[in-house]
Amino acid sequence: MLRNVPIKRKLTLAMMLTGGSVLLLTSLAFMTYGVINARRNLIQNLNILAEITAANASAALLFEEPKTANEILSKLEAEPSVLKAALYTRDRKVLAHYPQSMFETNFPAVEIGEISRFRSGVAEIFYPVHENDRWVGTIYVQSDLSALYDRFRLYAVIVVAVMVTAIMIIVFLSNWLQRQISGPILALADTARAVSEQRDYSVRGKVIGTDELGALTQAFNHMLNQIQERETALRASQSDLQELNRELEQRVLSRTAELAATNKELEAFTYSVSHDLRAPLRHVDAFAQLAEEEAGGVSPEMRKYVERIRIGVQNMGRLIDDLLNLSRVGRADLVQQPVSLNRLVDEVISELQSEIGARKIEWIIGRLPTAVCDPGLMKQVFANLIANSVKYTRPRPEAVICIDMETVEGEPAIFVRDNGVGFDSNYSAKLFGVFQRLHRAEDFEGTGVGLAIVKRILDLHGGRIWAASELDKSATFWFTFHGLVPE
Amino acid sequence: MNTPIEILLVEDNPTDLELTLLALQKHKLANKVHVARDGEEALDFLFCRAAHTGRSFDTPPKVVLLDLKLPKVDGLEVLRQLKEDPRTRAVPVVVMTSSNQQRDMVESYKFGVNSYIQKPINFSDFQNIMGQLGYYWLAINQPPPSAAFK
Structure with a gap:
């Protein structure tokens, strides 16, 4: 999925995800703790309010004096978060309520014991009222959750502010860090590309630092060294080879030409041998015969000599024929x-x-x-x-x-x-x-x-x-x- | 010189010429011979030009004895021109040469030579051959009629 994303972005993303998720979890924990704490404070505050009010109203409850009780409850005006409050007698009747304009039916039935709970947008408590250790009734206080909401809002603002700051820091840091990592890699890639595109093996990667990337660049440079050496050797042997080839071709050409010339010469030679070498033989034979005829029976010795001449000529003729034959065999297709x-x-x-x-x-x-x-x-x-x-x-x-x-x-x-x-x-x-x-x-x-x-x-x-x-x-x-x- | 020429002898070598004429003489054939000493002369004679403008195509020699190695125009070229021209194509040509080179024989026959003879070294043999040759071409063979030289 991330395979084709550049390293730069990968590094940034890694840091963002790590930093962001840690931060998010921390913030969630912080908020949860804050909310729990806020709720506990709210209830505590309500309890304290109820206790104070109960202390004031215990006598009025004991004697069931609604007027006094109402007066006491109306002091709750000072606490704007209090929505409702009521005092119940021991026999569960509403003695007084706040605000007084509200109907009695709007108040819940009394519950006995120290009870606190949250219910759709409100928090409420029932708290027993004692007079000289004697239970005389119950006080009920209901409060809105604005305090809670205020806290929430504050927390949210803090969390958002922290997150924004943190992300900015992460971006900055990751930018700086990734430059430390991806910078040398990209430089190395650039060098490799230059080498492969221009076949220039004299290029070297710049070694930055002695970390793994530095080692990689050094190894790469070492490799380039070796390639360059081989390349140089190869070029040299190639040009040697070409030179040799050229020489060889030249030699073959000249030898072929020489051979062709020799062959042609040989052919011309045999041709002229077959024509010109036989002609004088014919002449010798002819004149020997003519001399013999002229000499007539004059001298038997003379005739013998002439005969010898003619045998010699015949042999020479055969020799020429055989030689021509031999040379023809040599050139035959x-x-x-x-x-x-x-x-x-x-x-x-x-x-x-x-x-x-x-x-x-x-x-x-x-x-x-x-x-x-x-x-x-x-x-x-x-x-x-x-x-x-x-x-x-x-x-x-x-x-x-x-x-x-x-x-x-x-x-x-x-x-x-x-x-x-x-x-x-x-x-x-x-x-x-x-x-x-x-x-x-x-x-x-x-x-x-x-x-x-x-x-x-x-x-x-x-x-x-x-x-x-x-x-x-x-x-x-x-x-x-x-x-x-x-x- | 009023006797019609029966043999055109094309021979450049003076010794060969002498011996050939001797051999022909022996068979009483030498007085009807015209000698050309190179290929050009032979062509002039046969094509009735230069010194031979007076001659007619109708009365060619009965046989041409042609050597192959000749100055100026060689024998094969003479043969070629002779056999290419309708006015001279019918003239019988006998190549007489020292060589028995296959190349010469092949070329000669391709150009349409009528006979190919290698001059033997033995002079008696040569004399016999000349006698047979003259007898054959001048006496036995029916020469081409004049209609053949058109």
Whole structure:
């Protein structure tokens, strides 16, 4: 209910309610006491009046002299609060009454004994009259309550005056006190608002005194200190980070540009290699042939030399083709589609027929799965490996070439195995390098690029290739790639 | 020079030119050859302009042997212009180049080349190819009728 009322008002209200209720209770007690006291005084006064009058009128009562009695009663005129009075004889008859103009019937029937009571706006008493210790009659006095009312009025005025003064004091005091309490709180709230609105963590609350509020402000300031420190550190690391980021972006940009430039250069290079490097070779070959034709059968030695020149040129041409091939593989965009590996193998073998000629080769070809890969590039893998097997089994009268799949270290791998001349396992690491050859050119022709191309293609497919051999007995090449899953 | 030109040979390299002419000579084809030494010359000849204003679109060569790497205007551009113009579109063009670059082959065929030949390194092979080429385009192939050059 009071939740949304400002602290200022809450404090004032608290003091007002506490002070006011205490004051009200005190005043009520005071008034009650006063009223009780006033009533008792009124009755006492009436009794005294009755006693005095009775003392004067006892003889008149004893002798039943109404005239004297009336005279005595009429002296009550001096007391304006007395409304009625009467004297009763022992046999309960009204002997005299006051005021005399009033009818006797207006007076109550006599009651015996000392009786006092309040009755609708009046107070009345019956009081026994004695003469020489002998009961001679009864006096009755009725009085209005004006005395009582006067008292009431006085009390009310006093209470109101006290209340007003007290409330004024309370308001003043609470104003002063609440400023002591709510002042620092409001100041703290202002500081907090300034901090949160302007994000200025350098603001500090003013510490007033060492009470709880002072401690709170100090704690708040301490908190601000820490926030400011963190904020400063954060800003610093943020700007460091931004700087680093910028640097990194710049570096990435320049590297990308460098890479693009290099790529472009490479492309231009291969393009011009494919055009310009072959032209002189063609010329050398042509003029060698023309020279040979000119020389006619003049010198057999000369013809042999010319032949050598032309073989050299052919080799150079192959080398250029292989190199271009290798660089093309490196830049190829991979096509990924399901390819039947058995069909690739069949195609490759049929294309090698001219190479095989009349040789006897036993082909053992297992069931290979359909794998996801680049059909052109994967065909080249098989072509290079199978061509190698065909080439290196040449000394064998009965060559056996086996192409199948097996699991190696939990991984499916295709292998190509032959009973050819094999290679020295000590140098197997060199097999897949460019221009690396493990055989003499006069024994087996080749440029040393084929397996490098195979490796590069398998790299592109997220795969790998490895080999093992028993020199002069057999060689096996295994390879795996990402899209190779057994059926 | 009264014999009609049967072959337009576009070749910038003097050695290649000499060897090509030698190969054609061997097959008795060299006297009907016109040589252009760059792309611009080739276009001038084919579009009958500059030094060739006297020529007519009705009597184009039976075949154009086009090298790709040429000074001024390169071979692919010559091919493109040739195949874009209705007056020259029907002229058979054979690209002859050292390169077997896929890019060159794709572009050439897209522009509508009639044949693409990679010059072999072996000169005997080259001579044979030139002989076959000349025999095919000059003797076997029916050249486009003049109505095709409109």
